[in-house]
Amino acid sequence: MNANEPKPDAGVLIVRPAGEVATKSRQTRERFEQVLRSNILDALASVGASARIKRSFGRMTVTTDAPELAAAALGRVFGIGTLSSVEGRCAANADAIVATGTRLFAERVRGRRYAVRARRVNSEGVSGADINRRLGAALNPGATVDLTDPEVVVHAEIGESRCEFFSDRTRGACGLPLGASGRAVALMSGGFDSPVAAWRLMRRGVAVDFVFCNLGGGAYERMVIQVAKVLADAWSYGHKPRLYVIDFTEPVAELQRVARPQYWQVVLKRLMYRAATAVAEQTGGEAIITGEAIGQVSSQTLANLRANEASTPLPLLRPLIGWEKTEIIAEAKLIGTAALSRRVKEYCAIAPGHPVVATTEERVDVEDAKLDPAVLARAIAALRVHDLRALKVSELSAAYVFKDTIPANAVLLDCQPEPMFQAWHVPGAVHRDPLAILDDYRSLDKNRTYVVYCTHGMQSAGVAEVLQQSGFEAYAFDGGIAALKRYIDARGPAG
Numbered sequence: 014m015n016a017n018e019p020k021p022d023a024g025v026l027i028v029r030p031a032g033e034v035a036t037k038s039r040q041t042r043e044r045f046e047q048v049l050r051s052n053i054l055d056a057l058a059s060v061g062a063s064a065r066i067k068r069s070f071g072r073m074t075v076t077t078d079a080p081e082l083a084a085a086a087l088g089r090v091f092g093i094g095t096l097s098s099v100e101g102r103c104a105a106n107a108d109a110i111v112a113t114g115t116r117l118f119a120e121r122v123r124g125r126r127y128a129v130r131a132r133r134v135n136s137e138g139v140s141g142a143d144i145n146r147r148l149g150a151a152l153n154p155g156a157t158v159d160l161t162d163p164e165v166v167v168h169a170e171i172g173e174s175r176c177e178f179f180s181d182r183t184r185g186a187c188g189l190p191l192g193a194s195g196r197a198v199a200l201m202s203g204g205f206d207s208p209v210a211a212w213r214l215m216r217r218g219v220a221v222d223f224v225f226c227n228l229g230g231g232a233y234e235r236m237v238i239q240v241a242k243v244l245a246d247a248w249s250y251g252h253k254p255r256l257y258v259i260d261f262t263e264p265v266a267e268l269q270r271v272a273r274p275q276y277w278q279v280v281l282k283r284l285m286y287r288a289a290t291a292v293a294e295q296t297g298g299e300a301i302i303t304g305e306a307i308g309q310v311s312s313q314t315l316a317n318l319r320a321n322e323a324s325t326p327l328p329l330l331r332p333l334i335g336w337e338k339t340e341i342i343a344e345a346k347l348i349g350t351a352a353l354s355r356r357v358k359e360y361c362a363i364a365p366g367h368p369v370v371a372t373t374e375e376r377v378d379v380e381d382a383k384l385d386p387a388v389l390a391r392a393i394a395a396l397r398v399h400d401l402r403a404l405k406v407s408e409l410s411a412a413y414v415f416k417d418t419i420p421a422n423a424v425l426l427d428c429q430p431e432p433m434f435q436a437w438h439v440p441g442a443v444h445r446d447p448l449a450i451l452d453d454y455r456s457l458d459k460n461r462t463y464v465v466y467c468t469h470g471m472q473s474a475g476v477a478e479v480l481q482q483s484g485f486e487a488y489a490f491d492g493g494i495a496a497l498k499r500y501i502d503a504r505g506p507a508g
Contacts, residue, residue, distance in 0.1 A: 024080025052251030093185030189218030206304030245401035
């Protein structure tokens with residue numbers, strides 16, 4: 014057996030492609046599933062899990078030596094509809110299925126409402142309806158069949174030679190496999206909107222690189238990198254996104270020198286579109302993604318958006334165009350960028366007084382023509398590139414923010430999304446949304462020590478940094494969930 018292969022007694026996960034993948038034509042589905050398989054392997058490698066994948070009957074069976082970490086990672090792979098952890102297997106004959114199902118679930122359903130849902134995943138063999146009846150009857154003593162609202166669902170998937178049992182059916186990230194729908198670049202400011210917009214297109218299978226037009230210096234750049242790295246580490250399986258940083262100090266100075274102030278905001282957006290277009294030409298990007306939403310700021314009125322459309326030959330994709338700010342923030346919490354985005358200041362509001370809110374393309378052309386295009390060209394030529402997944406979290410925050418041990422009597426704050434917390438967490442950890450911690454940190458006891466952890470360590474570093482600045486003894490666990498699980502497995506939660 015290959016050294017990178019999981020052991021024979023490793024855990025098994027059933028992965029079902031999202032509905033949109035499953036309903037494509039045979040040729041398209043085959044291509045999408047090949048991309049999905051590659052992305053799954055990348056996700057598992059990111060958490061240090063070896064794996065073997067077998068495709069059959071419209072699903073994938075993943076055998077891995079780290080099933081808990083694998084399940085959490087696979088929940089963030091676009092193109093997965095649902096996944097289940099296999100709890101037992103047996104030969105695909107009725108007597109073995111009933112006996113094994115009874116052994117696995119009799120105690121679990123005792124005194125509870127339950128349902129048996131058997132399904133045949135090949136064209137011949139044992140009848141699912143027969144297993145529903147027989148296994149349901151075998152489990153019945155001491156339990157109640159309830160097909161409408163069961164507390165426990167016993168699933169049995171019957172293949173050609175064996176049957177697999179599971180009781181969970183966890184929803185995946187859905188969408189299309191990342192990379193199956195081409196490439197684009199996203200204008201990234203680090204606030205709530207731009208990472209959510211990028212995530213929305215990633216979920217549609219678009220591999221995204223990021224363009225950051227820096228108006229605020231080194232500290233601003235570090236915060237934007239932190240936000241973009243969450244998308245890269247937690248959601249970009251199958252792609253290694255880059256962040257292209259363009260210093261906009263000189264372009265903004267040129268803009269403010271020659272253009273009328275009320276047009277600064279609108280013309281600035283044109284400059285950003287052009288910068289993103291130049292990066293897209295380098296990366297093979299076929300579109301520009303923005304976080305623009307109607308009426309959110311002066312440059313995002315319908316008239317102003319229309320006035321700027323012609324400044325780039327690429328399509329402008331605005332997935333949040335009809336969203337309200339509260340909806341965007343709620344999605345940012347879901348994807349894990351909200352707590353970091355809240356710390357990012359607004360640097361794009363450069364116009365004093367009252368900026369124009371309803372202009373035309375012709376009027377903006379007049380102001381635009383005053384600029385020396387060589388200024389922007391020089392800024393683009395001097396761009397810098399960050400390989401986001403290759404960056405270490407510890408490189409983006411001060412060393413004193415991190416700990417690789419858990420002090421005695423420390424309070425553990427788990428900042429994972431709810432499904433990942435349910436998949437695995439440190440016993441006794443308090444599950445808290447990172448944004449909620451920042452909102453309510455004054456209620457924490459300053460006499461306690463806090464260790465914050467999250468999936469990859471980026472959010473927890475941001476939270477710990479704020480807590481430290483507010484006078485708390487707080488740390489982020491270095492290395493995220495994978496490192497923390499190794500630590501707990503080796504030494505136990507006492508530290």
